[in-house]
Amino acid sequence: MARRDPYRIHRWIDRFVLVGIVGVGLLHPEPLEWLQSFGAAFAVLLGSVYAGAWLVTRWAERKEERIQGPRRKPPMLREEAIVTAQAMWVMSGLIAWPITQARLGVETGFRWSLEGTGWTWWTASLVTVGGVVAIDAWTYWKHRALHTKALFGFHRDHHTFRDPSSFAGFAVGPTEALWTFLPVLAVLHPKAIHWGPSYLVLVVGFVSLNLYLHSGVTAKIIEGTLPRVGINTSAFHNVHHSHAKVNFGEVATWWDIICGTRLQDRAGTKPLPEPAEPEPRPEVVQRPSSAV
Ligand SMILES: [Zn+2]
Numbered sequence: 001m002a003r004r005d006p007y008r009i010h011r012w013i014d015r016f017v018l019v020g021i022v023g024v025g026l027l028h029p030e031p032l033e034w035l036q037s038f039g040a041a042f043a044v045l046l047g048s049v050y051a052g053a054w055l056v057t058r059w060a061e062r063k064e065e066r067i068q069g070p071r072r073k074p075p076m077l078r079e080e081a082i083v084t085a086q087a088m089w090v091m092s093g094l095i096a097w098p099i100t101q102a103r104l105g106v107e108t109g110f111r112w113s114l115e116g117t118g119w120t121w122w123t124a125s126l127v128t129v130g131g132v133v134a135i136d137a138w139t140y141w142k143h144r145a146l147h148t149k150a151l152f153g154f155h156r157d158h159h160t161f162r163d164p165s166s167f168a169g170f171a172v173g174p175t176e177a178l179w180t181f182l183p184v185l186a187v188l189h190p191k192a193i194h195w196g197p198s199y200l201v202l203v204v205g206f207v208s209l210n211l212y213l214h215s216g217v218t219a220k221i222i223e224g225t226l227p228r229v230g231i232n233t234s235a236f237h238n239v240h241h242s243h244a245k246v247n248f249g250e251v252a253t254w255w256d257i258i259c260g261t262r263l264q265d266r267a268g269t270k271p272l273p274e275p276a277e278p279e280p281r282p283e284v285v286q287r288p289s290s291a292v
Contacts, residue, residue, distance in 0.1 A: 009152025009176070010154050010156070010173075011153070012060060013154070013175055013232040014173050014174045014175050015174075017090060017174040017175050017178055018086060018089060018174045019023050019096070021090050021093030021174075022038070023137075025093055025096055025097070030100065030104060033103060033104060034096055034097070034099050034100045035096075037095075037096040037103065038092050039092075041091075041092035041095050042089060042092035042258075045088045045091060045092055048083070048084055048207070049169070049170055049207065050081065050084075052211050053081075053084075053165070053169060053211055054204050055167040056211045056212060057075075057077075057166050057167065058164040060166065065217065066163070066216050066217055067217060067218060067235060067238040067242075068162075068163045068216065068238065068242055072163075073163075075163070075164075075167075076160070076161055077165060077167050078173075078279070079160065079161075080164065080167035080171045081167050081171075083172065083173065084168075084169075084170045084171045086173065086174050087170045087172050087177035087180075088170065088171075089174070090174050090178050090181065091181045091184075093179075094178075094184050094185060094242060095184055097188060098110065098184070098187045098188055101188065107188050109186070109191065109192035109194050110186055110187050110194045110199070111193060111196060114195060125198070127195070127198075127280050128198040128201075131198075132252070134262040135183070135206070135251055136249070136250070136252040136254065137255065138183060139180060139249075139251055140178045140248055140249055140251075140252075141251065142176075142179050142180060143155075143248045143249075144259075144261075146179075147244070154176050155172070155173065157171065157172070158171055158172050158176070159183050161214075161241065162241055162242060162272060163216055163241065164214040164216060164238075165210040165214065165216060165244075166215050167214075168214045169207075169210040169213065169214040170210065191259045209232065210250075210274060212233075213233070213234050213237040213250075214234075214241075215234055216234070219234075219284070227257060230252045230253050230257075231251070231252050232251060232252055232253055236249070236253055237249075239263050242243070242271045242272060243263060243269050243272065245269055246261055246262060246266050248261055
């Protein structure tokens with residue numbers, strides 16, 4: 001007898017998000033402009049993430065040692081790429097809004113120059129550091145929430161990749177993607193100043209870090225520097241994929257240290273058995289054949 005899918009509702013909400021993000025976009029006063037922004041954003045985002053993931057994966061393949069030891073099954077590149085495309089679809093549906101506003105000449109909070117903003121270079125730097133702290137808190141608590149029984153269904157896909165490749169860096173379900181990237185809409189407010197140069201550095205830095213976090217290997221120089229300021233690394237995040245219940249930090253490791261959610265704080269946390277078994281129960285591993 002077929003087992004009832006415990007994540008049926010989550011799957012429906014995920015589908016609703018995929019369709020709804022475009023549906024809401026079409027409510028824009030200039031729907032065709034919005035669609036153009038959406039399409040361009042999707043092509044650029046997906047192309048960039050795939051290209052970056054491909055480069056990091058090639059680099060990782062040359063490494064002799066993987067964090068989890070030799071692969072016990074082939075990497076799920078295709079599955080990772082499909083889930084990534086869904087996340088980029090949602091992300092594009094969000095940033096299509098500020099892009100369209102800018103194209104229509106409507107003022108947003110995005111500025112290339114600090115002139116007229118009342119900000120100095122120091123203010124901008126402080127806000128940038130504050131932005132990293134805020135994004136880290138947002139993603140850590142989102143991730144903790146997604147590991148509760150009620151919400152894990154939105155996070156299940158990411159944990160099918162126990163020994164991930166960089167193609168899994170952004171391989172999160174549609175609802176999780178919406179939750180993760182929702183803060184990008186803040187830029188729509190003209191007073192929410194986003195200074196272009198630092199914003200670009202943050203975005204490129206976040207994307208690069210995320211690709212590295214899922215590479216499955218370590219780079220000595222990165223592992224030797226980033227932990228000094230509490231920024232996440234591949235060695236740290238890979239443990240989340242092998243153990244699931246620890247190391248939740250996505251940008252930094254501060255909250256894991258504060259909350260005692262690192263592997264070393266939770267002695268006795270066992271690695272997930274192979275093949276990957278998403279929480280909370282082993283029986284959820286099998287995807288019903290109807291759900292593709
Ligand atoms: Zn997780």
